[in-house]
Amino acid sequence: MQPDGNTRERIVGEIAGAAAAAAAAGRRCAIALSPSVLDAEVLAALAPQAGSWHAVHVFLADTRFDAGGRDPADVQAMLRALPVPRAQLHVDVADHADPARAAAAYEQELRAFFGLVVGALPRFDAVVLRMAPCGNLPGLAGGSDALDETSRLATVNRAPGGARFVTLTPPVIRHAARVLVAACPESAARRPSQGVDGGLIAAANTTLIVH
Numbered sequence: 185m186q187p188d189g190n191t192r193e194r195i196v197g198e199i200a201g202a203a204a205a206a207a208a209a210g211r212r213c214a215i216a217l218s219p220s221v222l223d224a225e226v227l228a229a230l231a232p233q234a235g236s237w238h239a240v241h242v243f244l245a246d247t248r249f250d251a252g253g254r255d256p257a258d259v260q261a262m263l264r265a266l267p268v269p270r271a272q273l274h275v276d277v278a279d280h281a282d283p284a285r286a287a288a289a290y291e292q293e294l295r296a297f298f299g300l301v302v303g304a305l306p307r308f309d310a311v312v313l314r315m316a317p318c319g320n321l322p323g324l325a326g327g328s329d330a331l332d333e334t335s336r337l338a339t340v341n342r343a344p345g346g347a348r349f350v351t352l353t354p355p356v357i358r359h360a361a362r363v364l365v366a367a368c369p370e371s372a373a374r375r376p377s378q379g380v381d382g383g384l385i386a387a388a389n390t391t392l393i394v395h
Contacts, residue, residue: 191366195221195312196229198364202310203236213309214297216245216352219259220314221366227265241272241297244290245311246324246351249283277350283340287350290338294356306337308360311352315367324351364391 199215206213247259263275274293280286298306313321324330330341333353341349357363 192223192226192229195226195364195366198310198312198362199230200236202362203240206239206309207236212239212241214241214243214306216243216308216311216357216360217263218245218313219247219262221312222262227262231267237267238269240268241274242266242268243274243294243308243352244277244350245313245357246321246349247275247277247286249286249348249350277338283348283350287336287338287340290350291336294337303335305356305359308356310362310364311357311360312364313357313366315365321365324354330354362391 199217202215203213242263244259244263260275260279263273264270266273274297277286277290277293280289294300294306298304300306315321324341330339330351331354333339334355336353337356338350339353341351343349
């Protein structure tokens with residue numbers, strides 16, 4: 185299910201707002217996006233905001249790998265349509281054929297970008313996610329080991345249908361300044377009873393948008 189008009193407006197507002205705030209403060213801005221929150225309408229709405237994006241760095245909140253290796257990487261083309269310099273798109277995780285190696289490389293990239301010491305967490309300005317109809321957040325399936333991860337920044341997770349994801353871990357997402365989660369009524373209704381979000385939705389920095 186694609187985001188509706190109100191949800192797209194909130195997604196665009198969250199992303200553009202974080203970019204504008206960073207530009208006004210004269211600092212760089214780090215945003216992590218689930219590819220499922222982006223569609224042609226969202227990309228078109230973000231294009232006029234290009235003036236605020238010169239210091240924005242975009243990361244993947246999650247990326248899917250199919251049973252044969254890599255998910256078809258239209259993800260790359262879609263993210264490169266954002267008004268962000270190519271060098272500031274940190275999306276090469278989607279180029280790896282092996283998800284375990286992709287997660288390890290992605291963690292190294294995060295540590296280098298944020299200048300992290302051992303035990304420290306990156307501080308994203310915004311993380312934008314989309315909840316699946318089953319109530320899972322992308323890459324964080326209910327009952328999986330990834331929900332209990334406390335030390336890694338990125339990890340591999342397997343969804344109920346078998347698809348493998350490389351995803352940011354719950355501590356990283358909870359540590360972001362802002363988290364926006366788009367959900368259809370079905371997924372929002374299932375989430376509380378199944379408890380599949382690792383406490384992310386209950387965090388003070390998280391906004392759930394039901395459409």
